[in-house]
Amino acid sequence: MTRHSNIHIISILYLISVFDTVMSIKIKKMWCIMQVSKRVLQLKDSPLRKLTPLIEAKKKEGKTFIHFNIGQPDLETPQCFFDAIQNFKGNNVPYAPSLGIPPLIEAIQGYFKHQGISFKSNEIIVTTGSSEAIFFVMNAICDPFDEVLIPEPYYVNTVSFMKQLDVVVKGIPTYASDRYHLPSMQDIETHITPRTKAMLLTHPNNPTGTVYSEYEMEMLKEIAIKHHLYLVVDEVYTGIVYDQIPSRSFASLEDLDDHVVIIDSVSKRYSSCGARIGAIASRNHNLMKEIGKLAQARLSAPTLEQIGAVALYNIAPSFIKKTAEIYECRRNVMVNALKDIEGIHVSVPEGAFYCLVDTPFHSAEAFALWCVEHFHVNHESIVVAPAQDFYSNPKSGAHQIRLAFVHDVVVLEKGLNLLKEAIKQYTFVQKGINV
Ligand SMILES: Cc1ncc(COP(=O)(O)O)c(C=O)c1O
Missing domain, CATH: 1.20.5 (Single alpha-helices involved in coiled-coils or other helix-helix interfaces)
Known part of the structure; x- marks a missing residue:
């Protein structure tokens, strides 16, 4: 050529x-x-909210629903929250300091003090809900492709945050037969690699309601020290525990100051999900300094809600005890009703406000959809959360649903009767029998 x-x-x-x-x-x-980015494309719709458009359409047709799917407490937000915001005297709503307003940091210190735990003011950062707290902590701890161990089933949004950061979630399987308590130290250690940076726990756990024992806490401490891991503990359900099980914060573990990071929030304990106020507490000053940069970049958490949250964190601990008693009564109602339904198994939760239920169906997701689309008794139905996305391998939870007991006993009982009927009818549907 x-x-x-x-x-x-x-x-x-x-x-x-x-x-x-x-x-x-x-x-x-x-x-x-x-x-759009490949990063967002790998995210999924929240399994707790993806039925929302269909539910809204059905509501327009006159159908009503009892929601078991979302963990939004129905109890009244304490009046002091509203009073504190109403007493705000300014004529302009300014940014708050990036790390949080000093009275709120002081109130959070006071809240921990009631548990015999001492945090200095520079060891607390206020966030926009615990969701932002988890995101900040993981952002500050992990580089892309680093690994984090999480007992599964887990709180599903955590995994979404990890994906946004290109962090790899390594699930530690736990089972209903152990009430979702942790496996042995040796078992957990098999999941650790040179890329493992942290263990992330929810305590009490969502969706299992597991409250970790003293033995498990000490074991996790040993693993954290031996393998130089952060121990990030989401304690948003602290105090909501049953059967007189002691509720101890991981912040009370000694000799673990550099490892432990506590995530907190007003959402669950004080029935204030929409306030969007949470916190990070850690004695690791280097880590807190770095998280401070992330807090500065987003300017501040909501100013007025921080003022309201001061009042919430200042409420006497007896309030949380009373709140837990209300949920315990509801838990008993739900567990007893579920035990009465043929073909299902429920692991009795020790804390938080969820029951994780084994159904007889291969696809609990299809059952959840059928409940919204086709099932009703006098135009009333239920919404349940399919659990498959609470596992790294969706097959593990494909037959499970999560039910939140965030309704008064009358509504709960009505909803559970509907669930019983729905399970009966869907069993026929599965066999191809018309109902
Ligand atoms: C374990 C856990 N962490 C965090 C959150 C989110 O809390 P926040 O409203 O403080 O962002 C939830 C909400 O359901 C949760 O269950």
């Missing part, structure tokens, strides 16, 4: 590639194909 024909071919190839680029841009413009 001559030099001329070579140049000719290269020119043609160049023109083709330019044409290709121009055309693909034109096609994208023509069809409005705007690109």
Whole structure:
């Protein structure tokens, strides 16, 4: 081939590639194909909320639902929260300090003090709910492809945060037969690799209601020290424990100051989900300094809600005890009703306000959808949360549903009767029998 024909071919190839680029841009413009990141594409809709559009459509048709799917407490937000915000005297709502307003940091210190735990003011950062707290902590601890151990089934949104940070979740399997308590230290250690940075726990656990024993806490401490791991503990359900099980914060573990990071929030204990106030507490000053930069970049957590949260954190601990008694009564109602339903198994929760239930169905997700779409008694139905996304291997939880007991006893009983009927009817549907 001559030099001329070579140049000719290269020119043609160049023109083709330019044409290709121009055309693909034109096609994208023509069809409005705007690109989004691969990172968001790998995220899933929240299993707790993805039925919402269908539920809304059904409500417009006159169907009503008892919601067992979302862990939003129905109890009244304490009046002191509203009073504190109403007493705000300014004529402008300013940004708050990035790390939180001093009275709130002081109130959070006071809350821990009641548990015999001491945090200095620079060891607490106020966040926009515990969701932001988890995101900040993981962002500050992990680089992409680092690994975090999480007992599974787990709180599903945590995994979404990890994916956003390209952090790898390593599930530590736990089982209903052990009431979802942890496996042995040796078992847990098999999941640790040179890339493991942290263990992340929810205590008491969502969705299992497991409250870790003294023995488990000491074991986790030993693992954290031996393998130089952070122990990040989401304690948003602290105090909501049953059967007089002691509720101890991981912050009370000694000789673990650099390892332990506590995540907290007003959402659950004080029935204040929409306030969006949470906190990070840790004695690891280096880590807190770095998290401080993330807090600065988002300017501040909501100012007025922080003022309201001061009042919440200052409430006497007896309030939380009374709240736990209300949930304990509801738990008993739910567990007893569930034990009465043929074909299902429930692991009795020790804390938080969820029951994780084994159904007889291969796809609890299909059952949840059927309840919304087809099932009703006098135009009333239920919404349950399928549990498959609470596991790293969805097959593990494909037959499970999570039920939140965040209704008064009358509504709970009505909802559980509906569930009983739904399970009966769906069993027939599965067998191809018309109902
Ligand atoms: C274990 C756990 N952590 C965090 C959250 C989110 O809490 P927040 O409202 O403080 O962001 C929830 C909400 O259900 C939860 O169950």
